[in-house]
Amino acid sequence: MLIKPARRLRGRLRVPGDKSVSHRAAMLAALAEGRTRIENFSSSADCASTLEALRGLGVGVERDGSVVVVEGVGRGDGAPRFRPPPAPLDCGNSGTTMRLLAGLLAAQPFASVLTGDESLSARPMRRVIDPLGRMGARVESVEGHAPLRVEGRRPLGAIRYEMPVASAQVKSCVLLAGLGAEGRTEVVEPRAQTRDHTERMLRWFGVRVETRELAGEGGAEGAREGSVEGPGRVVVSLEGGARLTARDLTVPGDISSAAFPLAAAALLPGSELELESVGLNPTRAAVLETFRSLGLALEVTDAREESNEPAGRIRVRSVGGLTPATHGAGVIRGALVPQLIDELPALAVVGTRVEGGLEIREARELRVKESDRIAATVANLRAMGAEVEEFEDGLRVAGPVRLRGARLKSYGDHRIAMAFAVAALSAEGETEIEGAEECVAVSFPEFFQLLESVIER
Numbered sequence: 043m044l045i046k047p048a049r050r051l052r053g054r055l056r057v058p059g060d061k062s063v064s065h066r067a068a069m070l071a072a073l074a075e076g077r078t079r080i081e082n083f084s085s086s087a088d089c090a091s092t093l094e095a096l097r098g099l100g101v102g103v104e105r106d107g108s109v110v111v112v113e114g115v116g117r118g119d120g121a122p123r124f125r126p127p128p129a130p131l132d133c134g135n136s137g138t139t140m141r142l143l144a145g146l147l148a149a150q151p152f153a154s155v156l157t158g159d160e161s162l163s164a165r166p167m168r169r170v171i172d173p174l175g176r177m178g179a180r181v182e183s184v185e186g187h188a189p190l191r192v193e194g195r196r197p198l199g200a201i202r203y204e205m206p207v208a209s210a211q212v213k214s215c216v217l218l219a220g221l222g223a224e225g226r227t228e229v230v231e232p233r234a235q236t237r238d239h240t241e242r243m244l245r246w247f248g249v250r251v252e253t254r255e256l257a258g259e260g261g262a263e264g265a266r267e268g269s270v271e272g273p274g275r276v277v278v279s280l281e282g283g284a285r286l287t288a289r290d291l292t293v294p295g296d297i298s299s300a301a302f303p304l305a306a307a308a309l310l311p312g313s314e315l316e317l318e319s320v321g322l323n324p325t326r327a328a329v330l331e332t333f334r335s336l337g338l339a340l341e342v343t344d345a346r347e348e349s350n351e352p353a354g355r356i357r358v359r360s361v362g363g364l365t366p367a368t369h370g371a372g373v374i375r376g377a378l379v380p381q382l383i384d385e386l387p388a389l390a391v392v393g394t395r396v397e398g399g400l401e402i403r404e405a406r407e408l409r410v411k412e413s414d415r416i417a418a419t420v421a422n423l424r425a426m427g428a429e430v431e432e433f434e435d436g437l438r439v440a441g442p443v444r445l446r447g448a449r450l451k452s453y454g455d456h457r458i459a460m461a462f463a464v465a466a467l468s469a470e471g472e473t474e475i476e477g478a479e480e481c482v483a484v485s486f487p488e489f490f491q492l493l494e495s496v497i498e499r
């Protein structure tokens with residue numbers, strides 16, 4: 043795909059429904075007793091994979107654009123029964139589909155197989171295989187990778203699980219398995235807290251989920267061990283056998299999708315954008331604070347709750363170059379990393395315009411996303427003429443520099459494609475991104491069309 047430079051962005055956008063929230067809404071609606079109508083369901087291919095997998099498990103799912111209606115398989119005894127799938131469940135490119143479904147299926151009395159595309163089959167799955175094994179399920183893999191064969195058991199045994207990596211997918215997997223366990227399942231987050239959509243969605247469907255901070259045990263200690271001050275470690279727990287009750291809901295807009303037009307506005311002085319109805323969950327919204335700390339004028343209005351998730355309107359005006367508000371603002375690390383993990387490639391691109399540049403550290407997880415996002419970001423930034431240093435756990439980009447148009451790869455990764463489409467708008471000359479059009483559908487099919495609608499050349 044060929045991308046021409048733009049002068050600035052002006053206008054109003056509405057990004058599609060949040061991908062993380064949509065996955066959870068569909069899965070929990072499937073477990074619930076009764077029919078749930080989900081509005082503003084994500085248009086992503088990833089969430090379509092979740093719906094297809096649920097259909098494969100005998101769940102009635104109807105879809106009309108962004109409205110999805112799910113017939114739950116929940117029963118009065120708190121033991122929802124899916125149908126053994128007649129064929130492997132294809133999770134496509136979606137890590138969330140595979141890891142969360144593995145948790146659900148671990149508590150079902152049959153075996154199922156989860157497959158994925160080439161990228162998903164290369165991603166680490168031991169992080170869910172281990173805890174599910176401890177709970178009594180048998181999960182076979184190809185040396186820790188998909189395809190996974192999940193042989194479920196009901197009831198599972200409840201565990202207290204200390205997560206070795208800060209991953210909301212792992213936390214959610216264990217909590218969903220915990221619904222089918224005997225006793226109380228506890229998940230202890232590492233020092234960094236991950237997105238809490240599963241907890242919120244479980245509560246929406248009537249499950250009591252407890253969240254508390256470990257005082258003394260991990261709180262102060264965790265902050266001392268790490269490189270930055272962070273909040274105390276959080277323990278999330280629930281009792282097995284809880285019943286979920288169907289309840290209609292509306293999904294807020296996806297802040298991770300919103301990050302791309304915001305990044306474009308940051309790169310193009312004179313831009314003015316308004317993004318309607320964006321999810322502002324505090325465990326996801328760190329990207330906004332980061333933009334602010336880098337000197338972008340950003341305002342949230344119309345703040346409200348949308349089905350247990352904070353949401354609001356974001357208004358951005360970019361006037362000139364980006365100058366960090368404080369000395370440390372040019373470094374992203376520590377507890378902040380999981381809270382803007384999906385926005386890091388876009389932020390790295392914005393870093394090329396920041397006075398003093400931008401450094402991202404303690405973000406090793408980026409290497410095991412849909413692509414190795416550290417390597418992909420470094421290669422593309424260098425191709426555009428930026429000065430970049432690569433670390434095992436991150437990168438440092440020098441700034442401010444003007445990027446040059448170049449031939450880039452998307453690495454089959456939607457967020458790399460979008461981050462560099464944004465970079466291309468601010469570059470000198472045209473940029474070609476191979477495979478960009480196809481791969482944005484994974485999270486944000488409307489990306490190029492929406493962006494085009496606010497571009498002034």
Ligand code: S3P
Pocket residue numbers: 061062063137138208209210211212214237383384407
């Ligand atoms: C997600 C969690 C994150 C994130 C992914 C979606 C989720 O992954 O990167 O895009 O919906 O729980 P990890 O759990 O691997 O950090």
